[in-house]
Amino acid sequence: MPTLPTDGTVLPITRWGEPVMHQLCKPVTTFDDQLKKLVADMVATMNAAEGVGLAANQVGVDLQLFVFDCPDADGVRHQGVVCNPTVEVVEGKDRKLDEGDEGCLSLPGAFTKCARPDWARVTGVDENGEPVTFEGNGLLARCLQHETDHTQGTVFGDRLSRKYRKRLFAEAEELAPHYPADWPVSPIYDPENELTDAE
């Protein structure tokens, strides 16, 4: 298992609605120190936000790149860096859908059911330009699909029915006051921590 860098700086997370979140990102073509710094900063940001994956456009960078640190259905932890990802899922009669909850650090706090194939394989290159392949089931399958979607300018709200999308946005709006604009640089604001007598 590749080891993720630990020397990054936490960056603010870009939210849905910003143009960089909704456009096809540029392929990574230069594998230099600047890219490695970006990867380290993305890992630090993902960890600070307690996420299982983060794409470059979620820190405002227009590149096809994501990092992940996510368990599969057996609780086995997988982590890695993928530039220029392509995703494969099972199609046709062998396809099984996982109806689990999904959320996104760029729409913080809100979750809703989102049906996705329960297995996925992602192929690309790492931050050194070396070929990488990651595959698995459970939350890992969901994460690999979700992050590859980000590199293509798709957010999971785009994959929901109108009804579920509406519900998701309503939940996000309710939670928005808890998330400072530069979250996770500034922590979640939790008024309940200050009202100790509240139920």
Ligand SMILES: [Zn+2]
């Ligand atoms: Zn996301």
